[in-house]
Amino acid sequence: MSKIDERSVWEKIADQLRSRSMWMLHYCTGCGAVELPPSMTSRFDMERLGMGPMATPRQADIFLITGYLSAKTLRRVIYTYEKMADPKYVIGFGSCTINGGIYYDSYSTINRLDYYIPVDLYIAGCMPRPEAILNAFNQLMEMIRKGEANGWKRYKENYEWYKQNQLRSLGEVIVHDEFHE
Amino acid sequence: MTAVRVAQVLLTAFFFGLTFEGIGRKVTARIQKRYGPPWYQNFIDVFKTLTKHGWTHGWIFDFGVLMALGGVIATLSFVPLGNLVAFPGLDNFFVIVYLFTVGALGMAMGMVGTGNPWASIGVARALTLMLGYEVPYLIVITSMLYFYKTSNISNIIAAQGEIWNIFRFPIGALVAFISLQGMLGKEPFEAPIAPAEIASGPMVELSAKYMGLLMLMNTFMEFVEISLFVDFFLGGGTYFVFLLKYLVVWILAVMISAVLPRFRIEQAVAFYWTVPILLAFLQAFLVINGWVF
Numbered sequence: 178m179s180k181i182d183e184r185s186v187w188e189k190i191a192d193q194l195r196s197r198s199m200w201m202l203h204y205c206t207g208c209g210a211v212e213l214p215p216s217m218t219s220r221f222d223m224e225r226l227g228m229g230p231m232a233t234p235r236q237a238d239i240f241l242i243t244g245y246l247s248a249k250t251l252r253r254v255i256y257t258y259e260k261m262a263d264p265k266y267v268i269g270f271g272s273c274t275i276n277g278g279i280y281y282d283s284y285s286t287i288n289r290l291d292y293y294i295p296v297d298l299y300i301a302g303c304m305p306r307p308e309a310i311l312n313a314f315n316q317l318m319e320m321i322r323k324g325e326a327n328g329w330k331r332y333k334e335n336y337e338w339y340k341q342n343q344l345r346s347l348g349e350v351i352v353h354d355e356f357h358e
Numbered sequence: 359m360t361a362v363r364v365a366q367v368l369l370t371a372f373f374f375g376l377t378f379e380g381i382g383r384k385v386t387a388r389i390q391k392r393y394g395p396p397w398y399q400n401f402i403d404v405f406k407t408l409t410k411h412g413w414t415h416g417w418i419f420d421f422g423v424l425m426a427l428g429g430v431i432a433t434l435s436f437v438p439l440g441n442l443v444a445f446p447g448l449d450n451f452f453v454i455v456y457l458f459t460v461g462a463l464g465m466a467m468g469m470v471g472t473g474n475p476w477a478s479i480g481v482a483r484a485l486t487l488m489l490g491y492e493v494p495y496l497i498v499i500t501s502m503l504y505f506y507k508t509s510n511i512s513n514i515i516a517a518q519g520e521i522w523n524i525f526r527f528p529i530g531a532l533v534a535f536i537s538l539q540g541m542l543g544k545e546p547f548e549a550p551i552a553p554a555e556i557a558s559g560p561m562v563e564l565s566a567k568y569m570g571l572l573m574l575m576n577t578f579m580e581f582v583e584i585s586l587f588v589d590f591f592l593g594g595g596t597y598f599v600f601l602l603k604y605l606v607v608w609i610l611a612v613m614i615s616a617v618l619p620r621f622r623i624e625q626a627v628a629f630y631w632t633v634p635i636l637l638a639f640l641q642a643f644l645v646i647n648g649w650v651f
Contacts, residue, residue: 191409198399198406203554222392224383227399232558235412235565262565263411 181330189324195238195264196321199314202237203230204257207244209270209304216307226314234260239317242296244304245273245280246287252352255343258294258332265329266317269299270310278303292342295328363444364435370442370601371434375577376400378605382612389616400577404570412566415472419568422468427571429460430578437585438511440600451499451509454586461579462488465560465572472563480559483623484543484550490630491540491547497638498530498537501645502590511586515594522593526651530641531591533634538607540630541583544615549623584608 184192205213216223217230231237234257246254258267269290272278277288290296297320300313320326332339343350380397387394414420436457438449466485469477503509506517514523524531540547551559564572584607588594592603621629644650 191406194402194406194409198402219391222387222394224387224395225393227395227402230553232553233562235563236558236561236569238406238410262413 181327181334182324184324192321192324196318198227199238199266199318200229200231200236201239201241202234202257202261203232204234205241205243206246206250206254207242207270207273209241209243212270212304212307212310213241213243216310221307221311223311223314226311226318228314234258235262237261238264239266239268241268241270242274242290243270245278245283246290247285248287248347249285251287251293251343252347252350255294255350256352263329264326266297266321266326267294267328268313268317269296271300271302271304273303275299275301287346293339293346295331295339297326297328360444363442366442367435367437367439367444368431370439371578371581372574374601374604375581376404378608379577379580381605382608385609385612386616389613400573404573407570407573408567410566412564412568414568415563418471419468422464422466422471423568423571425464426461426468427464427575427578429457429462429464430575430582433457433461433582434578437582438515438589438594439585440515440589440594440597442597442600443512446512447510449511451503451511454511454582458582461575465575469560469563474563476556476558476562477560479556480550480552480562483552483556483559486623487540487547487550487626490627491537491634494533494630494634494638495537495541497635497642498527498533499590501638501642502527502530505645505650511589515589518593521651522591524591527591527641527645529637529644533638533641534587534591535607535611536634537630538583538587539611539614540626542580542611542615544611545618546615546621547626548615548620549626552620580608584611 215221223229228239234240238261240254240258240261242254258265269275273280273286274290274296277283277286280286281288287293298313298317300309302309305313317326340350377397377400379400380395383399384394384397433454435444436449436454443449462484466481469481502514502523506514508514508517518526543551551561556562561569561572584604585600587607588600588603592607594600595603
């Protein structure tokens with residue numbers, strides 16, 4: 178067992194709580210966002226798993242990257258990810274976050290998400306249906322309980338590597354204020 | 359003994375407040391034809407926020423959060439829960455109203471201290487809404503205090519006897535319930551929070567334990583507001599009868615909020631200053647002339 182997987186007893190109890198109360202960030206980047214309303218409302222009802230939408234990154238626990246990411250969006254995603262409170266979990270939706278999907282040769286989108294931020298779980302499909310999404314949430318809950326969802330620790334440990342990749346693709350990670358500059 | 363009673367009041371507010379919130383979420387879910395979270399979901403939520411690693415936004419923020427929670431706990435310990443009174447003889451309406459502002463101001467100060475503009479907008483809206491619902495509520499309550507010639511809540515509970523105030527002052531009870539909906543921040547008076555519009559307003563920058571403490575503060579605040587309504591209009595009662603009445607009022611408020619959209623802030627104030635305020639004046643007029651059942 179490596180150092181990253183070690184948990185105290187307190188952390189194990191905390192992980193049980195974290196897995197039963199995941200607040201997701203309501204920030205949708207791509208076409209996968211249309212699959213979230215059916216997962217939230219009466220047909221699939223994710224609130225029975227203790228999940229719900231939260232308004233801001235500060236309050237959120239899980240971050241859903243719902244589809245392709247343009248370079249411009251990626252900057253905001255990195256900003257948002259770094260604003261979230263530890264522990265935080267990332268789910269990549271659809272093939273766009275795995276290998277670029279149908280945008281694999283586009284000039285303005287990135288192909289592989291976990292070069293830039295650590296991803297705990299991918300959902301394959303274009304786009305994944307709500308059944309797959311609910312299944313993924315269950316899987317993530319299981320991973321949190323076992324202490325396997327430790328992307329936030331990996332990000333801290335390999336921060337230089339992630340930053341290097343981010344800078345290589347984006348040039349700079351700073352988000353400019355488009356209204357006042 | 360006072361310490362035991364205060365602990366009893368606070369633990370009641372903690373356990374039953376969070377449980378009833380969970381039941382409220384379940385009721386909302388059933389109205390929307392969903393299954394809903396378990397009734398203990400809010401306990402998990404609060405304890406989970408306490409396990410996260412968050413950020414502070416300066417000492418004014420820390421102090422504001424503590425002042426908000428402390429102020430509300432101080433208020434709560436003066437509120438009689440039916441026949442459970444932590445400080446007998448001191449459960450005066452004016453004491454509670456006076457202490458209530460400490461929590462509200464602490465919250466306003468701390469949240470503005472985050473420096474986030476959404477927080478300032480949320481706090482401004484909350485204070486504007488307060489202007490709206492406080493006026494009709496105070497007219498009704500002061501006319502009641504005038505009728506009973508006392509501002510001690512236990513005395514008012516005792517004076518109601520078999521005929522609850524909701525039957526003696528039906529118009530006033532209606533006005534107080536509409537005001538209660540605004541105090542609880544439930545739809546249609548949800549403008550200060552408005553998650554999709556101003557990113558949950560005052561709570562916008564709250565992470566981890568600060569969020570948990572503010573959730574607790576919100577629960578205690580709801581407990582104070584509904585308890586006052588139950589004491590004033592539904593005749594208090596013994597501990598468990600009181601909790602039952604509390605649950606009925608709470609579920610009614612939740613059911614109304616589950617089916618209504620949101621007023622804009624100026625619409626909410628305009629509403630409070632037309633219909634409820636006229637009804638409140640009517641009730642006061644009836645009381646002054648002695649036309650009470």
